[in-house]
Amino acid sequence: MEKIITVNKLTKKFKKFTALNEISFDVEKGEIFGFLGPNGAGKSTTIRILTTLLTPTAGSATVAGFDIIKEPDEVRKHIGLVAEKIILYDHLTAMENLEFFGGLNHLSGQEVRNRCERWLKRLGMAEWLDSQVGTFSTGMKQRINIARALLTEPAILFLDEPTLGLDPQTTYMIRTFIEELNKQGTTIILTTHDMIEAEALSNRVAIIDHGKITAVGTVEELKKTVKNKKNPTLEDVFLTVTGFEVRDGAGKVQPQSNGGHGHGPMGGGSKGRIR
Amino acid sequence: MQTILDTFKIAKKDLIEFSRDRVRLITFIIMPIFMMVMTGFIFPSQSSIKDIKIGIANADSGNGQKLADVLTNVEITKGSHAFIIQKYNNGDEIKEAIKKQKINGGVVIPADFSEALSGSRQAQVTIVQDQSNPQVSAIVTQSLTGIIQSYGQGIEEQKVAAILVSKSPVSRRDEGLIKSIINPIQVTMTGLFPGETNYFEFVAPGIMAMVVMTAVLTGLAASVSREKEQGTLDGILISPITRLSIVLGKALSQSVRGLAQGAVVMLLAIFLFGVTINGSILLVALILLLGIFSFVGLGILVSASATEQETATQLLFMFQFPMLFLSGAFFPIQQMPAVMQTISHLIPLTYGIEALRKVIILGGGISSVSNDLLILTGFGAVTLAIAVPTFKKMITR
Numbered sequence: 001m002e003k004i005i006t007v008n009k010l011t012k013k014f015k016k017f018t019a020l021n022e023i024s025f026d027v028e029k030g031e032i033f034g035f036l037g038p039n040g041a042g043k044s045t046t047i048r049i050l051t052t053l054l055t056p057t058a059g060s061a062t063v064a065g066f067d068i069i070k071e072p073d074e075v076r077k078h079i080g081l082v083a084e085k086i087i088l089y090d091h092l093t094a095m096e097n098l099e100f101f102g103g104l105n106h107l108s109g110q111e112v113r114n115r116c117e118r119w120l121k122r123l124g125m126a127e128w129l130d131s132q133v134g135t136f137s138t139g140m141k142q143r144i145n146i147a148r149a150l151l152t153e154p155a156i157l158f159l160d161e162p163t164l165g166l167d168p169q170t171t172y173m174i175r176t177f178i179e180e181l182n183k184q185g186t187t188i189i190l191t192t193h194d195m196i197e198a199e200a201l202s203n204r205v206a207i208i209d210h211g212k213i214t215a216v217g218t219v220e221e222l223k224k225t226v227k228n229k230k231n232p233t234l235e236d237v238f239l240t241v242t243g244f245e246v247r248d249g250a251g252k253v254q255p256q257s258n259g260g261h262g263h264g265p266m267g268g269g270s271k272g273r274i275r
Numbered sequence: 276m277q278t279i280l281d282t283f284k285i286a287k288k289d290l291i292e293f294s295r296d297r298v299r300l301i302t303f304i305i306m307p308i309f310m311m312v313m314t315g316f317i318f319p320s321q322s323s324i325k326d327i328k329i330g331i332a333n334a335d336s337g338n339g340q341k342l343a344d345v346l347t348n349v350e351i352t353k354g355s356h357a358f359i360i361q362k363y364n365n366g367d368e369i370k371e372a373i374k375k376q377k378i379n380g381g382v383v384i385p386a387d388f389s390e391a392l393s394g395s396r397q398a399q400v401t402i403v404q405d406q407s408n409p410q411v412s413a414i415v416t417q418s419l420t421g422i423i424q425s426y427g428q429g430i431e432e433q434k435v436a437a438i439l440v441s442k443s444p445v446s447r448r449d450e451g452l453i454k455s456i457i458n459p460i461q462v463t464m465t466g467l468f469p470g471e472t473n474y475f476e477f478v479a480p481g482i483m484a485m486v487v488m489t490a491v492l493t494g495l496a497a498s499v500s501r502e503k504e505q506g507t508l509d510g511i512l513i514s515p516i517t518r519l520s521i522v523l524g525k526a527l528s529q530s531v532r533g534l535a536q537g538a539v540v541m542l543l544a545i546f547l548f549g550v551t552i553n554g555s556i557l558l559v560a561l562i563l564l565l566g567i568f569s570f571v572g573l574g575i576l577v578s579a580s581a582t583e584q585e586t587a588t589q590l591l592f593m594f595q596f597p598m599l600f601l602s603g604a605f606f607p608i609q610q611m612p613a614v615m616q617t618i619s620h621l622i623p624l625t626y627g628i629e630a631l632r633k634v635i636i637l638g639g640g641i642s643s644v645s646n647d648l649l650i651l652t653g654f655g656a657v658t659l660a661i662a663v664p665t666f667k668k669m670i671t672r
Contacts, residue, residue, distance in 0.1 A: 053512055055671045076515040085506025091295035092288065103284045104514035106277070132295070148510070 001028040004156060004187050005050065010059035012045050012211075019045045021211040022059065027156075032178070032188045034202030034219075036195075038242050042211045043191040044084060047160050050189070051081050064155055077105075080149035080157045084164070086141045087148060090134030094125065094144045097133060102151045112151060119147040122177060139170035146174065156187045163197060175201060199234035209242045278523075281516045285524020289498060290531060303532070307486050307540045311479075311547070325351055327415055327609055329358040330369040330381035330403070337389030342400070342426050346382065349422060357418060369403045370467050375643045376629055379405045379609060380415040382423075392430050397461040404464055406472045407636040411607045420462050427460035434459065467637050468553060476551075479544040480631035481604030483559075487537040488566040488624055489598065493591050494529040495574030500587040503578075508670075518667045526571045530564070537563050553638030559631060562644065565651040566627035572658025579662070579669040598624050623654040 005027035012020040020042045027033045037043045048054040050063055052072040061068045064078035081087070088097045095113075102112035120126040123143040133141060142162065149157060159178065163171040178201060182188050192198050198205060199219055207215040207222075215222055219234055226232035226240050294300065333343045349357040361378055363369045369381030381403035391398035402419050404412045434456050502508035511521055541559070544550040552559065573594070581587035600606065601615060602624040608616055619625050630647035633639035641648075 051509075051513055053509055053671060073515045076513055079513070081509065081513050083506055083509050085509070087507050087510035089288070089292050089507060091292045096288075096291065100284065100288045101510055101514065104281065104511060104516050106515075 001030075003027065004029040004065075005033075005061070005063050005189070007046075007050070007061045008059055010046070010049060010061055011057045012042075012049060012054065013057045018211050020049075020056070023208065023211070023213045025206050025213055025216055027187060027189060028204070029187055030182070030185060031203040032182050032190060032201050034198040034205040035189055035191045035208065036193075036198055036205060036238060037191075037208035039193075041208045041242075043208060044160060046208065047081075047083075047158050047189070047191060051079055051158055052076055077152065078155045080152060080154035082142075082146055082149045082157070082159045082162050084160050086138075086145045088133045088141060088145055091132060093130050093132050094136075095129040097144065098129075098148055098151065101148050105152045107151065115151055115153065116147050119150050120144075122180075123147060123173065139166050142166060142170070142174065146177070150181075154186070156189065157181065159188060159190045161192055162190070163192070163194065171197075195233065195235035195238060205234070207238060207241050214241045278517055278520050281520035282524045282527060285511070285521060286527040286531070289525065289528035293528070293532065303536065304539070307482075307536055308543065311482060311540060311543045325355060325357065326359050326613070327357065327380070327411065328361060328378040329415070329419070330361050330363045330372050330378040331384070332363040332365050332369055332381065333384040334365075334386035335384055335388035338392050338398075338430070339384040339386075339388040342384060342388075342423065343382075345426055346419070346422060349418075366401060366403060366465070373403065373405045373407075373467060374633060374637045374639045375646075376405075376407070376633060379408060379411050380419070382419060392459055398427075398459060399461055399463065401463050401465055404466045406466045406468065407477065407632040408607050408609070409472045409474055409477050411609050416464065423460055423462055424458075427458065430459040431456060472636060475544075475548050476636055477607075477632070478605055479540075479548065479550045480635045481602070481628045483537055483540045483544070484563070484566055484624060484627040484631050485599070485602065485604045486540050487533040487563050488570050488627055489595055490536050491526075491529045491533045491567045492570045492574045492577070492594065493588075494532055495525055495571065496578040496581065496587040496591055497584055498525055498529065499575070499578030500581050500584040504584055512670065518670070519663060522575055522663055522666055526567075526574075529571075529574070530567045533567050534560070534563060550635070552635050554634035554640065558634050558641060558644070562627060562630045562634065562648065562651075565648055565655070566623070568655035569623035569627070569651040569658070570655070572655060572660075572662040575662035575666050576658065579666040598622055601625070603628050623651055626650045 003026045007023060007025050009022040009024055010020055011018070011022050023042070023046065035043055035046065045054065049056050050061060050068060052068055052075050055069065063075045066074040066078070068075055087101075088094075089100070092100065098116055099109050099112050102109070102115075107115070117126070120129070120143075123146065125140065125143045125147065128136070128140065128144075133144065136144070146162070162178070163174050166174065175197060178188060178190070188201075190198065190201060202219060204216070204218050205222060206213055215225070215237070219237075222234070222237045223232050226236050229236055232240075293303075329346070331343050331346065333339045343360070346358060347356075347360045351357050361372070363372065363381065366381070366383040369378070369383065372378045373381065383401040383403065385399055388398045388400070400423055402416055404416055406412065499508070502511070537560075541552075545552070577587055577590045577594075581590055597618075601608075601611070601619040602622050603619060604624070608619050608625065611619065626647040630644040630651075633643050633647075637643070
C-alpha cells in the first residue's frame with residue numbers, strides 16, 4: 001500500500017514539557033487511521049503538526065508526499081481539518097462561512113456552492129445555508145464544519161473528535177458519512193475517545209500515551225495482544241496499553257474483575273457494531 | 276495580486292463579523308461619544324512652566340536687546356530657566372515656527388523700541404501666541420507680559436525722574452508722553468489666526484488620534500486572540516495563503532473601523548463642540564492613516580504573544596494607560612517633568628496628536644507635519660518588520 005503520511009521521530013517540546021517524544025508511524029492511502037490516546041497523550045499535538053499548525057521541535061513528516069516543514073503550502077492544499085473546536089464564525093451565515101474559507105482556498109462562490117451541494121444535502125444542512133451559524137445547535141454546526149473541511153476535496157481528512165458532544169442521531173449520521181467519504185477514496189485520520197467509534201471505523205489504529213506510540217496495527221492484531229481476556233474489545237486493548245491511571249490527577253481506577261463487558265472501564269458495551 | 280485579494284477577503288469577513296456583534300457595535304459607538312462628552316467639560320488646572328521654547332525676533336540693539344537678555348535669563352529656581360530662547364528675524368518666522376511646533380510662543384521687538392522708550396511714545400512689543408495649546412499659551416502670555424511690564428517699570432521711573440529734573444510742566448496735550456510714563460511698553464497679542472482657542476479645541480485632536488490609533492491596537496490584538504481562542508484562526512492558518520495576507524487583512528479591517536471612529540469623533544467635535552478644522556481634512560485623514568499604520572506592528576506583536584483575549588487586553592492596558600497621560604492628548608507635554616517629556620516622545624501617538632493639532636488648529640500644511648509623518652511611518656515600518664516574522668513564528672510555536 002502507498003503511504004500517504006509518514007512520521008519519523010517527531011518530537012514536540014513546550015518549554016520543559018515533552019508532548020511528543022520521537023514518534024514514528026505511517027498512514028496508508030485510502031485507510032481510516034484511528035489515532036487514540038488518553039487526555040494529554042499528544043493526539044491533538046500530532047494532528048496540529050501534521051496540519052502545519054505547529055512546528056515540531058525535531059523529527060520529520062510528510063503529508064501527501066510533501067514535507068510539513070519545507071512545503072507547508074503544498075501540504076495545506078491536500079488536507080482538510082475538523083479540529084476539536086468548530087472552525088466557523090457565529091456571526092456569519094453558513095454560506096458566508098463556506099464562501100470565506102473557500103475563498104481562502106482560491107475557490108469562487110459558485111465553485112463553493114457546487115462542491116458543497118452534495119455534502120450539505122447528505123448532511124441535511126442544505127436548507128440552512130442563509131442562517132447565521134450562531135443560531136445552530138452543536139450538531140448543525142459540526143455538519144457545516146465538516147462541509148467546510150471538505151471544500152477543497154482533500155485527499156486526507158483529519159478528524160479530531162468529530163462526534164464529541166453530539167446526540168446519537170448526529171453521531172450516527174457523521175460516522176456513516178465518514179465511511180462514505182472513505183469509500184470514495186479519502187484517507188481519514190480519526191482521533192476519538194469513543195472506542196466503539198474507533199473500532200467500528202478504523203482500518204488501523206495507533207495508540208499514543210505520554211507522547212510515545214505504544215501500539216500500532218489493525219484492530220484484530222491489537223486484540224490478540226490482550227492475553228488475559230476472552231473476546232477483548234478495542235477498549236480492553238486501550239486500557240491494557242495505557243493503564244488505568246486517570247490522566248487529570250484523579251488517581252487510579254481499579255479494573256473490574258468480572259471479565260465481562262459491563263459499563264466499567266473494561267467493558268463499556270464495546271462489543272458489536274454501531275449500527 | 277493574490278496576496279491583495281486574500282487581504283480583502285480577510286478584511287471583508289472581519290467587518291461583516293464585527294457588524295453583527297451587537298455588544299461590540301454598541302461599545303464601538305458609545306466609547307468615543309462618552310470620551311468626547313466627558314473631556315469636553317473637564318478643564319485641567321494650570322501649573323508652572325519650565326524650559327518653554329520661545330522665539331524672539333528683536334530688531335533693536337539697545338533696550339530691545341536688554342529686554343531679550345532679561346527674557347533669556349528668567350530663572351524659576353537657581354539655574355532653572357523658564358524659557359529656552361530661539362532667535363528669529365521677524366514675526367512671520369515666529370509664526371511659521373509655531374505652526375511647526377518648534378516653539379510655544381514668541382516675542383517681536385521692533386527696530387524703534389529704544390527710540391520710543393527714550394522719546395515720548397509708547398514702545399510696542401508683540402507676543403505671538405500658540406493657539407494649538409491654550410493652557411501653555413495662557414501661562415506663557417501671562418509670564419511674558421509680566422516680565423515685559425516689569426522691565427517697563429524701570430523705564431517709567433527714569434522718565435519721571437527726567438521730567439522732575441527738567442522742571443518743565445507736562446502739557447495736557449502730551450497724551451503720548453503721559454501714556455509712555457504710565458505704561459512705557461504696550462504689549463499686544465497676536466496669533467496665527469483671529470480669535471482664541473479653548474481647552475476643548477486643544478483636546479479634540481488628541482482624542483481623535485487616541486481613539487483611532489488605540490482602537491487599531493486593541494482591535495487588532497482582540498481580533499487575532501479571539502480567533503485563536505475560538506479556534507477559527509486554525510481554519511485560516513490551514514489555508515494556502517501567506518501569513519502576511521492574514522496580518523494585513525486584519526490590519527485593514529481595523530483601519531476601516533479606526534477611520535470610521537475617527538470620523539465620528541471629528542463630526543462630534545465640529546457640530547457639538549464647534550471645533551473648526553483650519554487645515555486640510557485630507558491631511559487629517561492621512562495623519563490618522565499613518566497613525567494607524569504606526570500601531571499595526573505593536574498590535575500584531577501583542578496578539579501573537581497573547582494566547583487568550585483576556586491576556587491581550589491586559590497586555591494592551593499596559594500600553595494604553597501610560598499613553599493616555601504621556602501622549603499629550605489631555606495635558607500639554609510642556610507641563611510634564613523632563614523625564615516624562617522624553618518618554619512621551621517615544622510614543623507614536625504623541626506625534627499623531629501633535630500633527631493633528633498643527634493641521635486642525637493652526638491650519639498647518641504638509642510641510643509643517645512632514646517630520647511627524649516620517650516618524651509615524653518609521654515607527655510603523657520598524658514594528659511591522661519585527662511583528663510579521665514574530666507572528667509567523669509564535670503562531671505555530
